[in-house]
Amino acid sequence: MISPRRAPGGFPVVGIIGGGQLARMCQPPAVNLALTLHVLSESPDAAAALVVPSAPVGSHLDVGQVLAFARDCDVVTFDHEHVPAEVLQALVGAGVPVHPKPEALLFAQDKLAMRERLTDLGVPCPAWVPVHDAAELAAFGDLHGWPVVLKTPRGGYDGKGVRVVSSVQEAADWLAHGEVLLAEECVPFTRELAVLAARSPSGQAAVWPTVQTVQTNGICTEVLAPAPQLDPVLAAKISQTALLLAGELDITGVFAVEIFEIAGKAGTAPSYVVNELAMRPHNSGHWTIDGSVTSQFEQHLRAVLDLPLGEVSARAPWTVMGNVLGGDYDELYPTYRHLLARDPGLKVHLYGKGVRPGRKIGHVNVYGDDLDALRVRARHAADYLEGTVTE
Amino acid sequence: MISPRRAPGGFPVVGIIGGGQLARMCQPPAVNLALTLHVLSESPDAAAALVVPSAPVGSHLDVGQVLAFARDCDVVTFDHEHVPAEVLQALVGAGVPVHPKPEALLFAQDKLAMRERLTDLGVPCPAWVPVHDAAELAAFGDLHGWPVVLKTPRGGYDGKGVRVVSSVQEAADWLAHGEVLLAEECVPFTRELAVLAARSPSGQAAVWPTVQTVQTNGICTEVLAPAPQLDPVLAAKISQTALLLAGELDITGVFAVEIFEIAGKAGTAPSYVVNELAMRPHNSGHWTIDGSVTSQFEQHLRAVLDLPLGEVSARAPWTVMGNVLGGDYDELYPTYRHLLARDPGLKVHLYGKGVRPGRKIGHVNVYGDDLDALRVRARHAADYLEGTVTE
Numbered sequence: 001m002i003s004p005r006r007a008p009g010g011f012p013v014v015g016i017i018g019g020g021q022l023a024r025m026c027q028p029p030a031v032n033l034a035l036t037l038h039v040l041s042e043s044p045d046a047a048a049a050l051v052v053p054s055a056p057v058g059s060h061l062d063v064g065q066v067l068a069f070a071r072d073c074d075v076v077t078f079d080h081e082h083v084p085a086e087v088l089q090a091l092v093g094a095g096v097p098v099h100p101k102p103e104a105l106l107f108a109q110d111k112l113a114m115r116e117r118l119t120d121l122g123v124p125c126p127a128w129v130p131v132h133d134a135a136e137l138a139a140f141g142d143l144h145g146w147p148v149v150l151k152t153p154r155g156g157y158d159g160k161g162v163r164v165v166s167s168v169q170e171a172a173d174w175l176a177h178g179e180v181l182l183a184e185e186c187v188p189f190t191r192e193l194a195v196l197a198a199r200s201p202s203g204q205a206a207v208w209p210t211v212q213t214v215q216t217n218g219i220c221t222e223v224l225a226p227a228p229q230l231d232p233v234l235a236a237k238i239s240q241t242a243l244l245l246a247g248e249l250d251i252t253g254v255f256a257v258e259i260f261e262i263a264g265k266a267g268t269a270p271s272y273v274v275n276e277l278a279m280r281p282h283n284s285g286h287w288t289i290d291g292s293v294t295s296q297f298e299q300h301l302r303a304v305l306d307l308p309l310g311e312v313s314a315r316a317p318w319t320v321m322g323n324v325l326g327g328d329y330d331e332l333y334p335t336y337r338h339l340l341a342r343d344p345g346l347k348v349h350l351y352g353k354g355v356r357p358g359r360k361i362g363h364v365n366v367y368g369d370d371l372d373a374l375r376v377r378a379r380h381a382a383d384y385l386e387g388t389v390t391e
Numbered sequence: 392m393i394s395p396r397r398a399p400g401g402f403p404v405v406g407i408i409g410g411g412q413l414a415r416m417c418q419p420p421a422v423n424l425a426l427t428l429h430v431l432s433e434s435p436d437a438a439a440a441l442v443v444p445s446a447p448v449g450s451h452l453d454v455g456q457v458l459a460f461a462r463d464c465d466v467v468t469f470d471h472e473h474v475p476a477e478v479l480q481a482l483v484g485a486g487v488p489v490h491p492k493p494e495a496l497l498f499a500q501d502k503l504a505m506r507e508r509l510t511d512l513g514v515p516c517p518a519w520v521p522v523h524d525a526a527e528l529a530a531f532g533d534l535h536g537w538p539v540v541l542k543t544p545r546g547g548y549d550g551k552g553v554r555v556v557s558s559v560q561e562a563a564d565w566l567a568h569g570e571v572l573l574a575e576e577c578v579p580f581t582r583e584l585a586v587l588a589a590r591s592p593s594g595q596a597a598v599w600p601t602v603q604t605v606q607t608n609g610i611c612t613e614v615l616a617p618a619p620q621l622d623p624v625l626a627a628k629i630s631q632t633a634l635l636l637a638g639e640l641d642i643t644g645v646f647a648v649e650i651f652e653i654a655g656k657a658g659t660a661p662s663y664v665v666n667e668l669a670m671r672p673h674n675s676g677h678w679t680i681d682g683s684v685t686s687q688f689e690q691h692l693r694a695v696l697d698l699p700l701g702e703v704s705a706r707a708p709w710t711v712m713g714n715v716l717g718g719d720y721d722e723l724y725p726t727y728r729h730l731l732a733r734d735p736g737l738k739v740h741l742y743g744k745g746v747r748p749g750r751k752i753g754h755v756n757v758y759g760d761d762l763d764a765l766r767v768r769a770r771h772a773a774d775y776l777e778g779t780v781t782e
């Protein structure tokens with residue numbers, strides 16, 4: 001197995017399980033900070049393997065491979081949340097520092113465990129119930145109204161872990177598996193928000209400004225940082241919730257909380273419920289690469305190494321992130337060349353991935369004073385790279 | 392030889408001859424832009440080789456090795472200016488795009504050629520003369536005053552290419568070599584400035600704001616961006632000079648012009664002369680990594696690939712760069728950990744190099760509104776990492 005080469009002077013090696021774009025985007029801050037990455041990669045041409053010298057190919061499902069990989073690391077962290085509990089326990093058993101810890105990671109791996117814990121902590125959630133059969137689903141729908149959001153607590157069926165059902169009949173195939181499901185009320189939200197935070201093993205924590213996320217066909221396509229016209233009291237509550245979760249769940253590293261904002265009735269203040277929890281750098285935090293003093297990737301490296309955290313303030317009044325999805329043609333470079341000419345202030349981040357329709361292949365950031373103009377620039381750039389606009 | 396692995400979609404490979412910190416600092420923007428670096432490195436633990444997957448070890452002096460290396464590159468550029476003319480010509484002869492071109496690189500390799508060309512172009516220089524013997528040096532010193540700055544046009548003797556001599560006797564050892572030297576008047580400058588610019592093969596050019604550089608014992612220790620209280624007419628002249636040189640010398644890539652500012656007499660405007668020319672990203676431009684929309688390393692990659700250049704405006708009213716020199720102890724990581732705790736807004740850039748007293752091992756950037764406070768922060772951080780202050 002390829003061994004990582006450390007910088008002299010006592011600098012550590014950070015192991016990352018998974019070679020996707022999140023691991024890839026840790027490489028620029030690792031270069032700056034003289035940290036060495038060691039990536040357990042799915043293939044030699046995975047996003048991170050293209051840019052990290054030490055990226056052995058191996059499986060996150062194989063205890064032996066993961067343990068061998070970890071022998072060269074001072075700490076192990078993750079590109080994704082799919083490492084099984086038994087592999088995580090083997091790492092911990094072997095004395096490898098793992099961040100986030102398996103006990104915290106559970107709340108991103110198991111949505112039912114997450115709902116139980118958040119409800120215990122008094123964190124606002126949509127109404128929810130574990131559903132074992134048709135009768136329980138019918139009772140929940142009749143009480144909270146249809147449609148109902150149905151989720152598989154872990155993974156999913158046919159690649160899907162969430163669906164909206166208007167009747168028990170529509171859920172028949174999932175119910176037929178005989179496994180517990182999570183039913184949630186369909187929240188009448190006005191918009192989606194996300195809060196990104198980091199916590200170190202020593203307990204230091206930092207929260208970035210809350211952002212607005214815009215979803216198109218279930219994929220995050222745009223992030224506005226900070227969330228425009230967010231009620232300051234609500235903003236403070238959301239930041240406090242992130243810090244509460246960081247401490248109570250003993251989270252280490254960067255994590256994100258996806259949130260639904262709900263309008264107040266008749267002049268009352270808006271409120272929120274937590275939608276999802278992600279225990280890693282997150283798409284809603286890509287704006288921080290160009291928009292914050294410390295990016296989420298630099299912060300994640302600092303946090304898992306128990307280095308002091310960096311400043312999280314915004315560098316511009318507004319930063320807008322646009323996700324770039326794969327389109328119909330795969331020769332991206334000529335398109336990108338034209339785009340750079342059109343907008344010299346555009347910050348392009350591509351993941352070195354082959355184009356497939358709908359696949360996240362990169363993102364763009366723009367920042368400045370005029371939010372509307374920034375949104376137009378980010379949207380155009382993403383659409384142009386996707387091929388849905390041609391001028 | 393290790394082959395570079397390109398990102399799919401038609402993205403190119405940029406070859407860099409030399410694996411020092413300038414090559415290393417090209418890796419973060421290469422990751423963002425999905426460009427692949429291929430580095431001909433001095434050793435497997437050179438600064439760039441630690442962070443670039445494709446960094447074969449080879450010599451820039453060996454035509455065969457350089458040609459073999461270049462076969463995998465779409466363009467070849469440099470970490471340093473020491474590639475011999477015959478190696479450059481062999482690359483050009485083999486049809487490899489080389490940027491900067493040998494004809495332009497000459498003006499950074501040969502100080503006498505630079506002085507001749509700049510004087511022809513009407514660019515202000517110190518009084519200068521080629522010196523072949525003691526009589527010529529004596530005549531120059533008697534005309535322009537002693538001491539005289541004496542330079543070897545190429546390379547140097549005993550690792551030194553510049554010295555200040557107060558008499559012909561002090562220059563006896565250099566004169567004894569029988570090779571032409573460059574004598575320059577000792578300019579009574581008030582401070583040192585530098586201007587950084589980029590030009591692409593298509594002829595697009597961009598100039599960053601002029602900065603002030605502070606030298607200590609002949610090493611650049613601090614850069615203030617932009618140069619405080621710079622006369623706006625002088626600033627415009629300096630920018631125009633950079634653009635003139637870019638076009639007239641047919642420079643491609645990023646380059647820097649080191650400048651002496653000279654006070655105006657009796658209320659007249661200040662003036663300047665050009666001190667040196669560097670045909671590559673430059674220490675005086677490290678502030679751009681955190682302080683400008685486009686860093687000099689991103690811009691250099693764009694320029695040598697003939698991609699459109701990025702915006703060069705400053706992101707904050709002031710950015711201060713402090714060079715970190717090696718001190719007496721080599722366990723840098725604990726020191727660095729304390730420093731990150733002291734200043735969460737500090738941007739640390741380390742080169743992965745072993746500590747040797749006086750060696751450039753990294754730099755720090757800080758930015759904001761209060762120049763004096765920023766200077767204190769940058770100075771402290773650099774001194775703390777060097778070990779000359781301990782709290």
